Amino acid sequence: MVVVLALVSAFLWPGWALQPASNSSATASGKDAVVAVTPVALPNDATTLAKILPDSVGAYARGELKTTTTWDSSSPIEQYEVTYTSGDSQADITLTFAQWSTAAQATAQYDALRGALTAGTLASGKVRVSGQETGDYEIHADEADSTKSVVVWRNDTVVFEAKGPKSAVNSFYAGFPY
Template structure:
């Protein structure tokens, strides 16, 4: 009887451990890889006036692309596969390996272009991943430290209410019609550049 009880308890313990591990894995997948995870770029320092103006402008802009997304290259990594086909009316038109941030030794890095099909509205997205979050944080600090334009927004990136990084968006100091947005989510760093209105709409709705 004692041996039977011990075996039963051991079996229940294994089931409980496996179930707990599965919950953790599903949480990670839904938080980063699964489309539509909750990214909060609204907990920031941008002014109410700018936020209201941006919301008004966004309401009148199309939310679906008028052009088809270009397929990813064969053998694309999980990071590259996580990049969306489209963001609002911006469709992915290019995706290439990159070495722009090679000095920071990322594990992998890519340059992507998203376009509405209208010249001058393209957004260039640089994305890279590191093995340690402190290395990603270092690259984020370097990029944002070099941004000297007018602030468009800043704050925390949140997943399910938990801060996983930060973001900062500023105008290009050499051309106020253009902007730069940088954000970090755990071990991944993103930088979006292009026309100010395009960048502002793009980074606020980017799902990663």
């Protein structure tokens, strides 16, 4: 009788099968991933826009943040380029991103980038933050290299463009928090 009570109470006792929480660090994708490279710290004077960059996305760590002039013709407030790496330079992902003062200006840049992508569309859809639609995204094959792809997305006044190996870019975008 004592054994039966012990077994019954073990299965009915609250929390009997709880596993202790893991201490592994979370990545932007919300999945545990092995990041083999240490992320490069942001500069001390990093702007609010630069500070949105996660240290890692999946197995990719943030590299050095650099200002760029790539989209100067559309007059962004600020623009940057950063490489996310897994330690294998052949699999690096280059992320260019910028912010405009209005969503209309950001949309114009997004539309220009999207329009310049002539290779096949692999995926497209809406960007949602906290259930609210804040923009759009499109993933295209890289017309110069069939093993690579390009994803362009707009989140309100910010536009992002990520380029790299097809499988890496697709999972990078899916795990990127913005």
